Amino acid sequence: MSAKILEKQQLSENVFKLVLDAPKIAKKRKAGQFVVLRIHEEGERIPLTIADADPAKGTLTIIFQVVGKSTAHLSGLEAGDSLLDLVGPMGQPTHVEKIGTVVCVGGGVGVAPVYPITQAMKNAGNHVISIIGARCKDLIIMEEEMKAVSDEIIVTTDDGSYGYHGFVSQALEEKYLMTGDKKIDMVVAIGPVPMMRALCDVTKKYNVPTVVSLNSIMVDATGMCGACRVTVGGKTRFVCVDGPEFDGHQVDFKELIDRQRIYLDQEKQCYDHYCTCRQQGKGA
Amino acid sequence: MEMKERLKILRQPMPEQDPQVRKRNFDEVPLGYTPEVAKAEALRCIQCKKPECVEGCPVEVDIPGFIALIAEGKFIDAARKIKQTNALPAVCGRVCPQEVQCEVRCVRGKKAEPVAIGRLERFVADYERAAGEVSIPKIENMTGKKIAVVGSGPSGLTVAGDLVQMGHDVTIFEALHAAGGVLVYGIPEFRLPKAIVAAEVDYLKKLGVKIETSNVIGKVATVDELFAEGYDAVFLGTGAGLPSFMNIPGENLNGVYSANEYLTRSNLMKAYRFPEYDTPIVRGKNVAVIGGGNVAMDSARTAMRLGADHVYLVYRRSRQEMPARIEEIHHAEEEGIELHLLTNPIRYIGNDKGWVTGIECLQMELGEPDDSGRRRPVPIKGSEFIKDVDTVVVAIGAGSNPLVQSTTPGLDTNKWNYIVADEETGQTSREGVFAGGDIVTGAATVILAMGAGRKAARAIHKYVMSK
Ligand SMILES: Cc1cc2nc3c(=O)[nH]c(=O)nc-3n(C[C@H](O)[C@H](O)[C@H](O)COP(=O)(O)OP(=O)(O)OC[C@H]3O[C@@H](n4cnc5c(N)ncnc54)[C@H](O)[C@@H]3O)c2cc1C
Ligand SMILES: Cc1cc2nc3c(=O)[nH]c(=O)nc-3n(C[C@H](O)[C@H](O)[C@H](O)COP(=O)(O)OP(=O)(O)OC[C@H]3O[C@@H](n4cnc5c(N)ncnc54)[C@H](O)[C@@H]3O)c2cc1C
Ligand code: SF4
Ligand code: SF4
Ligand code: FES
Numbered sequence: 031m032s033a034k035i036l037e038k039q040q041l042s043e044n045v046f047k048l049v050l051d052a053p054k055i056a057k058k059r060k061a062g063q064f065v066v067l068r069i070h071e072e073g074e075r076i077p078l079t080i081a082d083a084d085p086a087k088g089t090l091t092i093i094f095q096v097v098g099k100s101t102a103h104l105s106g107l108e109a110g111d112s113l114l115d116l117v118g119p120m121g122q123p124t125h126v127e128k129i130g131t132v133v134c135v136g137g138g139v140g141v142a143p144v145y146p147i148t149q150a151m152k153n154a155g156n157h158v159i160s161i162i163g164a165r166c167k168d169l170i171i172m173e174e175e176m177k178a179v180s181d182e183i184i185v186t187t188d189d190g191s192y193g194y195h196g197f198v199s200q201a202l203e204e205k206y207l208m209t210g211d212k213k214i215d216m217v218v219a220i221g222p223v224p225m226m227r228a229l230c231d232v233t234k235k236y237n238v239p240t241v242v243s244l245n246s247i248m249v250d251a252t253g254m255c256g257a258c259r260v261t262v263g264g265k266t267r268f269v270c271v272d273g274p275e276f277d278g279h280q281v282d283f284k285e286l287i288d289r290q291r292i293y294l295d296q297e298k299q300c301y302d303h304y305c306t307c308r309q310q311g312k313g314a
Numbered sequence: 315m316e317m318k319e320r321l322k323i324l325r326q327p328m329p330e331q332d333p334q335v336r337k338r339n340f341d342e343v344p345l346g347y348t349p350e351v352a353k354a355e356a357l358r359c360i361q362c363k364k365p366e367c368v369e370g371c372p373v374e375v376d377i378p379g380f381i382a383l384i385a386e387g388k389f390i391d392a393a394r395k396i397k398q399t400n401a402l403p404a405v406c407g408r409v410c411p412q413e414v415q416c417e418v419r420c421v422r423g424k425k426a427e428p429v430a431i432g433r434l435e436r437f438v439a440d441y442e443r444a445a446g447e448v449s450i451p452k453i454e455n456m457t458g459k460k461i462a463v464v465g466s467g468p469s470g471l472t473v474a475g476d477l478v479q480m481g482h483d484v485t486i487f488e489a490l491h492a493a494g495g496v497l498v499y500g501i502p503e504f505r506l507p508k509a510i511v512a513a514e515v516d517y518l519k520k521l522g523v524k525i526e527t528s529n530v531i532g533k534v535a536t537v538d539e540l541f542a543e544g545y546d547a548v549f550l551g552t553g554a555g556l557p558s559f560m561n562i563p564g565e566n567l568n569g570v571y572s573a574n575e576y577l578t579r580s581n582l583m584k585a586y587r588f589p590e591y592d593t594p595i596v597r598g599k600n601v602a603v604i605g606g607g608n609v610a611m612d613s614a615r616t617a618m619r620l621g622a623d624h625v626y627l628v629y630r631r632s633r634q635e636m637p638a639r640i641e642e643i644h645h646a647e648e649e650g651i652e653l654h655l656l657t658n659p660i661r662y663i664g665n666d667k668g669w670v671t672g673i674e675c676l677q678m679e680l681g682e683p684d685d686s687g688r689r690r691p692v693p694i695k696g697s698e699f700i701k702d703v704d705t706v707v708v709a710i711g712a713g714s715n716p717l718v719q720s721t722t723p724g725l726d727t728n729k730w731n732y733i734v735a736d737e738e739t740g741q742t743s744r745e746g747v748f749a750g751g752d753i754v755t756g757a758a759t760v761i762l763a764m765g766a767g768r769k770a771a772r773a774i775h776k777y778v779m780s781k
Contacts, residue, residue, distance in 0.1 A: 288668025
């Protein structure tokens, strides 16, 4: 199915938000699920988390960071344009229940996928603490939205230009785990893999169950190809159908990082090709 | 022509691209018969009164019938004759294992070589398409019944084509962005040009079949929700699209692919045309392909075309046991694929960046026959050796994708999670739900999936009309 772009908004230098017309998916999706899209005939299939949805209006929100050719192309589309293909909702929904105090951590553009989970955790009656972070103030996204669905919130920046000076993992440890003021029942973390790994190292020390959402490379996202495989607890799992969420303490992060780099050279070649073509006014 | 003359005609060879040229391009390997060659080949058929060949064809194509029309030069009529029982002759003529189906039963094969039934089938289908003479039958009586077909592989396409012609309102739901199943994502361009599949799909659309791509049943809607939306029956033709791995060390290293991923990147996503197409693929120099079936052959020949210096086909049994079509093994060898028979990988070796650099194998010998009746390969002690490779494609079979089964209560499955369905009707344990093709039988063939689709279409028609 194709999908029309209804709204577009730039959230920070490299992060964009699109609202898509996708009534069937909007009706079915649950927190933690994602879509796969293809912009044009020669395009890749890329997975993006459903950051929000309005079943009544039949709309979906996706928020993405420009990291290569496909996301750059996507950022160049405008309201009124259409995506060639949109499929979803894919993946297992987040397991949401009332368990007490939940910390939702989002790093960089990871705030977008953690937002619907935070919302669901809050609606389930949990005490929700959010920690969102980025390299600097200008890269913080969705602070207001996150505030609205959290009981407490900490904003961190690596350079100290805003909020807590340091990484999200440090804020979590220093403000909560070390003090022991509040019993933390669960942590949900989404962001760059090194961030999730660092965070899991911290929560392991304190024995706090931690769920991470993995962004392995995908092709079909229906469980058919195995491109997305990761090792969790010594077993091979497919992120697209078994995940994307897994027990962070069991994930082989080194393997995930290696696998994300398989196409580094070709991705660069593809992006350069795209940029050159654009400069010459030839389109993509 | 006199019978004696006809018996003297030799089987007409298929013109092919030169192996040295074709091993570096993705164009189709066999070039097809010309009308003259087709007529000559058609004359070899002695028009048996009790044609054995027809018994070998799972959908009982009227083989002597269409071949007689070719001999008379009535190519379009010949195509229509085949289409009475086989909706996809251009596909079957290319990919059917004729050597174990129709052609193996041909009486001419007893003294000389069998009639080239597959090549003739392909010829007329191509002729009809090129002539632009594909006729669209008019559908008279609409029944008002709605039928959902899940999956657009050969089984789903057949069910849809048959039911729409019986006057039903048919919608196909396909998970991927293109229709055709394995025909578009698995079998490579050089064996089955995608334009042919697209033409067949287009034909169904012209007949009135609606095709909803990018719709995963079990996710965007369950089978029960399809009934709630007003569908009167559902056909499940979801295929055997779950990649198998051997669970040996190093299988998740970079550069180790499942055949499904490797072929999907190349075929469906057109990675072989990167960077014109955005999807990348590793273009290995020393590639090992594990397995001995059609999927392994397709992977190995794809690797060669992507620029490999060496492609090793690693198979644990001997040549006799290889499940791939003889023609494909022959083509692969001509293109320089190196067969390592009676060889089994035991682990992959990687570097510190997580990339595969080698494969450790064991030499095997054949022991007693196993359950499949084939002699079981047993390892030879101390025969371990290492081969340097930078890419591996694991093509050791496929399992059933659980998306539909796990979201359809009351749908019975067997111990491998394939759907249990009646062989004659496709009826499953759920009323109004039918199934056929690889999701019932496990990985099989295009024509068997089509045969199952045809039977299910009849049963579905009967079911919805009696409701
Ligand atoms: C379940 C899931 C949810 C995701 N949600 C979001 C989201 O909400 N917002 C967001 O900004 N990003 C998200 N991503 C990551 C996003 O899919 C990639 O950034 C995007 O595919 C990059 O494409 P590109 O062509 O722009 O970059 P490329 O130049 O192709 O790649 C840049 C990097 O992105 C990753 N990547 C490349 N191709 C794929 C692919 N097909 N699938 C997954 N990762 C890939 C690789 O690590 C690569 O090194 C998600 C990924 C997954 C698996
Ligand atoms: C590489 C390769 C080479 C082959 N070569 C040959 C050959 O030479 N000759 C031969 O006869 N056979 C060959 N085969 C086998 C043959 O292709 C299959 O037996 C045949 O395609 C099975 O048809 P099917 O309709 O059952 O399923 P498939 O062709 O597998 O199609 C199933 C379709 O259903 C879709 N689907 C799955 N789940 C869902 C869902 N939940 N919702 C919506 N859609 C869904 C899939 O995306 C797919 O498109 C080959 C197979 C492979 C993989
Ligand atoms: S459909 Fe296949 S088996 Fe039947 S006649 Fe044609 S090539 Fe032979
Ligand atoms: S068995 Fe051979 S010769 Fe006889 S009808 Fe069939 S194709 Fe012709
Ligand atoms: S992306 Fe293909 S199996 Fe997960």
